[in-house]
Amino acid sequence: MSEPTTLTTRGGDLFARLSRIIAERGEDTTPGAVADGPSPDEPGHPEYHHRQRVLSALGRFDAACPPRYTGATTDHPGVLAWADQVAASPTTAPSLLLWGNTGTGKTHAAYAAIRRIALSGPHRFGFIGSTFPDLFAALRPGAGDGLERERRMRRIMTIPLLLLDDLGTASDSVWTEEITYRIVNHRDTHMLPTVFTSNIPPGGLAQVCDDRIASRLLGMTVRYHFDGPDRRTT
Ligand SMILES: Nc1ncnc2c1ncn2[C@@H]1O[C@H](COP(=O)(O)OP(=O)(O)OP(=O)(O)O)[C@@H](O)[C@H]1O
Ligand SMILES: [Mg+2]
Numbered sequence: 001m002s003e004p005t006t007l008t009t010r011g012g013d014l015f016a017r018l019s020r021i022i023a024e025r026g027e028d029t030t031p032g033a034v035a036d037g038p039s040p041d042e043p044g045h046p047e048y049h050h051r052q053r054v055l056s057a058l059g060r061f062d063a064a065c066p067p068r069y070t071g072a073t074t075d076h077p078g079v080l081a082w083a084d085q086v087a088a089s090p091t092t093a094p095s096l097l098l099w100g101n102t103g104t105g106k107t108h109a110a111y112a113a114i115r116r117i118a119l120s121g122p123h124r125f126g127f128i129g130s131t132f133p134d135l136f137a138a139l140r141p142g143a144g145d146g147l148e149r150e151r152r153m154r155r156i157m158t159i160p161l162l163l164l165d166d167l168g169t170a171s172d173s174v175w176t177e178e179i180t181y182r183i184v185n186h187r188d189t190h191m192l193p194t195v196f197t198s199n200i201p202p203g204g205l206a207q208v209c210d211d212r213i214a215s216r217l218l219g220m221t222v223r224y225h226f227d228g229p230d231r232r233t234t
Contacts, residue, residue, distance in 0.1 A: 050121045057118035057125035064127050069111035076109050078224045083113040086193045087120035090160060095187065095194040097221040099201055103230030106197040110163050113195060117161065128156055129163035132180070133170045139179055153179075157186040160193075167198035167217075168208040177210045184213050188220045196221065 022029055038044035062070055074080065079096070086093040096113065098106040114127055130138070135156065139149055156162060164183075170176055187194045198205075202223050205214040 053121035053123065053125075054119060057122055058115075060125055061115055061118040061127060064129055065111055065115070066129070069108055070115075072108050072112035072115055074105075074109045074112035074116075076224065078222070079109045079113050080116065082222060083116040084120075086113075086161070087117050087122060090122070090124075090193055091191060093193050095196070095221045097196045097198065097202065097217065097223040098226055099198045099223065100226030101230070102199060103232045104226035104228050105231055106226050107165050109226070110165065110195045110197055114161055114163060124160055126159045127161040127163070128159045129165070130156075131165040131169070132167055132176075135164065135183075136170055136176055136179065140175075153182070157183055158190075158192070161195075162187065162192065163195040163197075165197045167196050168200040168205070172208070177213065181210060181213050184216050184220075188216045194220075201225075 038048070040047040042048055079098070082093070082096045096110070098110055100106060111129065114129070118125055118127075137143065139153055141149075143149060144152070162183075184194075186192075196217065200208055202218060205217055209217070
């Protein structure tokens with residue numbers, strides 16, 4: 001067995017010879033960055049994780065969206081700006097109220113806004129979309145036991161994104177006002193972004209809702225008027 005000193009010396013010789021050969025060939029041996037990080041297709045790369053978040057959010061959006069509106073897009077500047085604000089800062093963004101005559105594209109724009117948020121690849125995406133009449137039907141006494149109804153109610157109150165369509169179309173009662181108040185008040189006080197659509201102008205809300213509800217709706221939303229012909233019939 002050779003002595004360790006001999007091995008070191010021989011290793012040193014070998015290194016010197018290799019260095020000489022490389023130098024003679026004019027090879028550039030300057031140390032550079034080693035590309036050993038993940039590629040965009042691999043876990044660990046920010047693009048990979050962004051893509052996964054988009055896919056997950058879009059899957060949830062599609063599952064909660066009526067087929068008519070699944071691919072909805074909008075070019076409404078106010079609606080686009082609102083969606084981008086929610087995507088950038090969901091805890092400080094306001095809610096949104098789209099109002100106007102029937103068939104002018106309010107519901108379409110509302111789903112388009114939520115879809116745009118999904119496409120931004122949010123870290124947390126939970127969404128429920130419902131009309132007010134369907135909401136009341138799901139929560140009315142007799143629709144499941146009390147605990148189950150309260151569980152549904154809590155889910156609607158606390159979901160990160162909520163779309164409530166057709167405000168003011170369901171017939172009024174003390175019970176529907178109380179349900180609406182609880183939801184609107186919770187969403188307002190917890191600053192949870194909510195989209196409302198309505199045929200009723202903001203100035204007329206106090207005539208169709210309890211004052212406490214109208215006041216909160218006006219305080220928590222940015223509002224856009226949808227005008228023009230009924231797109232269903234033109
Ligand atoms: N920007 C758009 N591009 C393509 N289709 C649209 C657009 N906006 C609305 N539509 C279509 O027009 C029809 C009416 O739109 P929408 O349902 O959004 O109306 P609305 O204002 O919500 O009406 P209502 O007050 O009766 O609920 C729908 O079939 C919708 O898909
Ligand atoms: Mg609608």
